[in-house]
Structure formats: structure tokens, C-alpha cells
Amino acid sequence: MWNASTPPATSPHEVKEIFAGDTPPPPAALAAKVRTLAPSMTRSMQRVAEAVAGDPAGCAALTVTGLAELTGTSEATVVRTARLLGYPGYRDLRLALAGLAAQQQSGRAPAVTADIAVDDPLPDVVAKLAYDEQQTLADTAAALDTVQLGAAVGALAAARRIDVYGVGASGLVAQDLTQKLLRIGLMAHAHNDPHLAVTNAVQLRAKDVAIAITHSGSTGDVIEPLRVAFEHGATTVAITGRPDGPVSQYADHVLTTSTARESELRPAAMSSRTSQLLVVDCLFIGVAQRTYETAAPALSASYEALAHRHRSAPR
Incomplete structure (x- = not known):
């Protein structure tokens, strides 16, 4: 979870050129982009990013108006978030979210695990760390x-x-x-x-x-x-x-x-x-x-x- 109280390091316009390419990123790279860019987003854009990363299937079923209402933002903010993530518009982001949701349901893209708790048994600690390490490597490669x-x-x-x-x-x-x-x-x-x-x-x-x-x-x-x-x-x-x-x-x-x-x-x-x-x-x-x-x-x-x-x- 990103800390929404932390002010963004830069504006979305300043990082857009770094990440936005001519070809929208594939669904597998969407989560990596969200994790990388979220700290640099405005607070309202962070809410949109958290929503799409946390529930890709649910957000894929929403219109731009529906996602704006869900996150307490505006349609313009949703579209700007989609473009910052590398998609020409919200329609393209919805397609990527649907693809990511399908991968998660098929087991090819596991859902995010919970944080390590103080009372977790060691087998759970090992499993959670192994998953996080694997996801970190996949995100970096993407x-x-x-x-x-x-x-x-x-x-x-x-x-x-x-x-x-x-x-x-x-x-x-x-x-x-x-x-x-x-x-x-x-x-x-x-x-x-x-x-x-x-x-x-x-x-x-x-x-x-x-x-x-x-x-x-x-x-x-x-x-x-x-x-x-x-x-x-x-x-x-x-x-x-x-x-x-x-x-x-x-x-x-x-x-x-x-x-x-x-x-x-x-x-x-x-x-x-x-x-x-x-x-x-x-x-x-x-x-x-x-x-x-x-x-x-x-x-x-x-x-x-x-x-x-x-x-x-x-x-």
C-alpha cells in the first residue's frame, strides 16, 4: 500500500516520457508499472492506481465514470492515470485489466499475498518472501x-x-x-x-x-x-x-x-x-x-x- 500522505516527487507529466511508449504495455507488465509509478503520482491518481492493481477484474467491468466514482476522483483523472501507465486511453487500460484478471484466474499471474505478520509461522514467512522475490524479479524484468x-x-x-x-x-x-x-x-x-x-x-x-x-x-x-x-x-x-x-x-x-x-x-x-x-x-x-x-x-x-x-x- 502506498502512503497517500507522502507528496509526489514529481508531476505525472515529468515521468510520462520515461515510461510511456508507442506500444501499450502487456497485461503482465501493468502491475509492475503501477508499483513503479505510484509514488510519483498525485494523490487522486494513486487512488485509481491502487484500485486497478487491487481488483483488475472488478475495474475492468467499470466504465470510466464508474471507476471515477469508485475512487472518488474524476473521469479526467482516470484517463490521465491510464495514459501515465502507457495506455492511449481508458479503453486500452480496461482491456489490459481484463487480460490481467484472466491470467490471475488461470494461475499464471498469482494474486498479491498479504504482508508478513509478526506471528506468521516460518513456513508462511518463507512462502511470502519467495513470492515477493519472484514478483520483484518479474516486475524488474518487465x-x-x-x-x-x-x-x-x-x-x-x-x-x-x-x-x-x-x-x-x-x-x-x-x-x-x-x-x-x-x-x-x-x-x-x-x-x-x-x-x-x-x-x-x-x-x-x-x-x-x-x-x-x-x-x-x-x-x-x-x-x-x-x-x-x-x-x-x-x-x-x-x-x-x-x-x-x-x-x-x-x-x-x-x-x-x-x-x-x-x-x-x-x-x-x-x-x-x-x-x-x-x-x-x-x-x-x-x-x-x-x-x-x-x-x-x-x-x-x-x-x-x-x-x-x-x-x-x-x-
């Missing part, structure tokens, strides 16, 4: 712009040097990315100290790449080094759950992550990490494919070095 991903892969494959910025849980993801890139022979460094991050960002140039990982899109310790790298001519990439956030101002390429529903027992740092790691793996595989002639021998050499260390370690 929302990920493969054109932006391809551009980021190309920049990384040709980079002289790669700096990755992240703090907290995102800092762990930054380390994971740099370790992967190092193993295929690329010069990559993870920075979770904001002062060292800015100091290193000053040295970046046109053939370098800087990557900022921030779920909120507003982490100052990550945005500042990305800004410096951007202003010094480096290619910049943002991996974020809020593509309308401040970090995108300094990103040449934005890779959007999704997140499972945040709850008291499952903070955003846990749920966002899953989607960030998926994007990191996509980047790594893409770069490894582009640089296969050098990446394959480098990866083999790293495996051999680790195997030799294990064999020679005292027992």
Missing part, C-alpha cells in the same frame, strides 16, 4: 528498458575505468558488480565512502563510466559523485527504483528497478536489493558477451587462481 541496458553495456565494454557508487545495501550491490567486472578483466572500483567517491570522480573522463546505485533515487552521497563524473565527461548510469528522482538528472542511461511491497518486517533495503542484483547480472552478462574474446580467458584465469589458492591452503 520494466527494464533494454535499449538503455544495451547502451550501458556498450559503454562498460569499452570503458577505460569504471567507478560504482552505492551506500548501505546498495553499496553491497556495487561491490558485487565491481567484483564481477574485475573477473573479466575490466578496471572497476566500488566506492561507499562519499569523500573518496567524489575524489575519484574528479579523475574520470570521456572514456570512463560511473554508475550510481540508489533505490530511492535521492541518496546524496551517491548523487554527488555521479554529478561530478557527469560534469567531467564520463558516461553515467543510474540504477534506481525512482527514475524520476534527482539521480536521473546526471545519468546518461537510467535502469529502473522494481521492489516488493515494503512492510514493517521487510524494509526497502531488503526488497530493492533483489531487483538491483538482477540488473547487475544483466549488465555483467551483456558486457561478457560483448568482450567474450578477452572476458573468457580472464574469467578462466580468475577461476584457476582461486582454485590454486584453495589447493595450496594449509589444511
Whole structure:
């Protein structure tokens, strides 16, 4: 459930260009779009988004007037919400809702599970977490712009040097990315100290790449080094759950992550990490494919070095 008391980070018009494409998203991607865009919507549009996400079958049966009355909004708000989600009009959104409802009824698109409760038995905790992780990965895959991903892969494959910025849980993801890139022979460094991050960002140039990982899109310790790298001519990439956030101002390429529903027992740092790691793996595989002639021998050499260390370690 989104917090309707939180003011939107930006207007719907500012994020429309980021998500609205020429082709309406398929039903399977509708829920991912709602989850990603809802925090940036106005309060009235959030009510419409919550309604269509919570009861696609019921809303598919409503006219635009009926949905407006159900959500206490106006017909214009319903239409604007549909367009923000990527549909030319409300009729197209209704068709997508009907398709999503059919998928849920057939079992191909499970209904949303309840939040984890304090008194849940461990088997239920496992089942709910497994579902949320699966849904987070599916949402991220559905929302990920493969054109932006391809551009980021190309920049990384040709980079002289790669700096990755992240703090907290995102800092762990930054380390994971740099370790992967190092193993295929690329010069990559993870920075979770904001002062060292800015100091290193000053040295970046046109053939370098800087990557900022921030779920909120507003982490100052990550945005500042990305800004410096951007202003010094480096290619910049943002991996974020809020593509309308401040970090995108300094990103040449934005890779959007999704997140499972945040709850008291499952903070955003846990749920966002899953989607960030998926994007990191996509980047790594893409770069490894582009640089296969050098990446394959480098990866083999790293495996051999680790195997030799294990064999020679005292027992």
C-alpha cells in the first residue's frame, strides 16, 4: 500500500516520457508499472492506481465514470492515470485489466499475498518472501528498458575505468558488480565512502563510466559523485527504483528497478536489493558477451587462481 500522505516527487507529466511508449504495455507488465509509478503520482491518481492493481477484474467491468466514482476522483483523472501507465486511453487500460484478471484466474499471474505478520509461522514467512522475490524479479524484468541496458553495456565494454557508487545495501550491490567486472578483466572500483567517491570522480573522463546505485533515487552521497563524473565527461548510469528522482538528472542511461511491497518486517533495503542484483547480472552478462574474446580467458584465469589458492591452503 502506498502512503497517500507522502507528496509526489514529481508531476505525472515529468515521468510520462520515461515510461510511456508507442506500444501499450502487456497485461503482465501493468502491475509492475503501477508499483513503479505510484509514488510519483498525485494523490487522486494513486487512488485509481491502487484500485486497478487491487481488483483488475472488478475495474475492468467499470466504465470510466464508474471507476471515477469508485475512487472518488474524476473521469479526467482516470484517463490521465491510464495514459501515465502507457495506455492511449481508458479503453486500452480496461482491456489490459481484463487480460490481467484472466491470467490471475488461470494461475499464471498469482494474486498479491498479504504482508508478513509478526506471528506468521516460518513456513508462511518463507512462502511470502519467495513470492515477493519472484514478483520483484518479474516486475524488474518487465520494466527494464533494454535499449538503455544495451547502451550501458556498450559503454562498460569499452570503458577505460569504471567507478560504482552505492551506500548501505546498495553499496553491497556495487561491490558485487565491481567484483564481477574485475573477473573479466575490466578496471572497476566500488566506492561507499562519499569523500573518496567524489575524489575519484574528479579523475574520470570521456572514456570512463560511473554508475550510481540508489533505490530511492535521492541518496546524496551517491548523487554527488555521479554529478561530478557527469560534469567531467564520463558516461553515467543510474540504477534506481525512482527514475524520476534527482539521480536521473546526471545519468546518461537510467535502469529502473522494481521492489516488493515494503512492510514493517521487510524494509526497502531488503526488497530493492533483489531487483538491483538482477540488473547487475544483466549488465555483467551483456558486457561478457560483448568482450567474450578477452572476458573468457580472464574469467578462466580468475577461476584457476582461486582454485590454486584453495589447493595450496594449509589444511
